[in-house]
Amino acid sequence: MKEMFGTHINVTAKVLDLRLERQNLVMGNIANANTPEYKPRKLEFEDQLQTALALNMKGKLTKTDKMHMPAAFDPNGFQGDELKEFKPRYVYGEDSVDMEKEVAAMAKNNLMYNALTSVIKKNFTGLEKIISEGAK
Amino acid sequence: MDFMSALDIGSSGLKAQRSHLNVISMNLANIRTTRTMEGGPYRRKSVSFESSPVYSPFDKAMQDASNRDLHGVRVNGVTVDQRPFKEVFDPNHPDANDQGYVYYPDINVVEEMTNMMTAMRGYEANVQTIQTVKNMFNKALTIGQ
Numbered sequence: 001m002k003e004m005f006g007t008h009i010n011v012t013a014k015v016l017d018l019r020l021e022r023q024n025l026v027m028g029n030i031a032n033a034n035t036p037e038y039k040p041r042k043l044e045f046e047d048q049l050q051t052a053l054a055l056n057m058k059g060k061l062t063k064t065d066k067m068h069m070p071a072a073f074d075p076n077g078f079q080g081d082e083l084k085e086f087k088p089r090y091v092y093g094e095d096s097v098d099m100e101k102e103v104a105a106m107a108k109n110n111l112m113y114n115a116l117t118s119v120i121k122k123n124f125t126g127l128e129k130i131i132s133e134g135a136k
Numbered sequence: 137m138d139f140m141s142a143l144d145i146g147s148s149g150l151k152a153q154r155s156h157l158n159v160i161s162m163n164l165a166n167i168r169t170t171r172t173m174e175g176g177p178y179r180r181k182s183v184s185f186e187s188s189p190v191y192s193p194f195d196k197a198m199q200d201a202s203n204r205d206l207h208g209v210r211v212n213g214v215t216v217d218q219r220p221f222k223e224v225f226d227p228n229h230p231d232a233n234d235q236g237y238v239y240y241p242d243i244n245v246v247e248e249m250t251n252m253m254t255a256m257r258g259y260e261a262n263v264q265t266i267q268t269v270k271n272m273f274n275k276a277l278t279i280g281q
């Protein structure tokens with residue numbers, strides 16, 4: 001271990017930020033549920049994250065030689081794509097937001113956020129344990 | 137983009153739904169009103185919503201694309217419904233005209249109740265979003281513990 005905090009903690013922090021951003025967009029959509037002509041917005045970042053981690057469909061970046069440089073991962077090297085619906089859904093004057101979809105997206109987002117905070121917490125508890133055990 | 141802007145959006149939604157509910161109860165309360173300050177029977181009102189940016193134009197110029205597209209909701213105004221009045225024959229009514237007809241506002245109770253349910257559900261959904269973001273905030277606080 002070269003440094004005290006691995007890069008994975010930065011990834012988790014970044015993903016937490018993106019999840020908060022997604023929560024903001026979902027809140028905007030739900031607040032505008034009765035606004036005519038409102039275009040629902042969504043945030044997509046999972047694919048970008050996978051690509052940034054070089055774990056996309058092509059699989060891991062292959063190292064064919066011991067001398068190959070390991071690809072350093074930069075957690076700020078990617079960001080979420082904000083997508084807007086092309087056309088607002090327009091049912092009986094006012095109904096442009098798919099409420100079920102939004103609430104489900106929010107619930108999912110919340111669960112993942114909570115899971116990620118637990119991951120970060122565990123990270124620190126692990127570190128603490130090592131320090132306290134080593135001090136004995 | 138931060139937690140506080142999420143709460144601002146949620147509260148804008150709550151506020152809009154509450155104004156909608158106010159207008160609906162006004163309609164239902166005035167279902168038989170024949171005299172108003174403007175003269176004539178009461179006219180049915182409805183609200184118009186508009187999505188409004190969360191950040192000021194200056195803030196938006198300084199921030200990234202996703203902030204520029206963050207929208208809350210705003211009540212644009214209360215509009216007056218121009219549907220014709222209901223004519224009822226009642227010669228003993230003080231507001232009856234020469235032929236003995238009274239004009240009542242044409243308010244459909246079922247329509248108003250449906251709108252009320254929509255407003256209520258919208259309000260509840262906004263409360264849920266605020267609860268969720270509070271939950272997220274509390275979870276983020278536990279990281280430091």
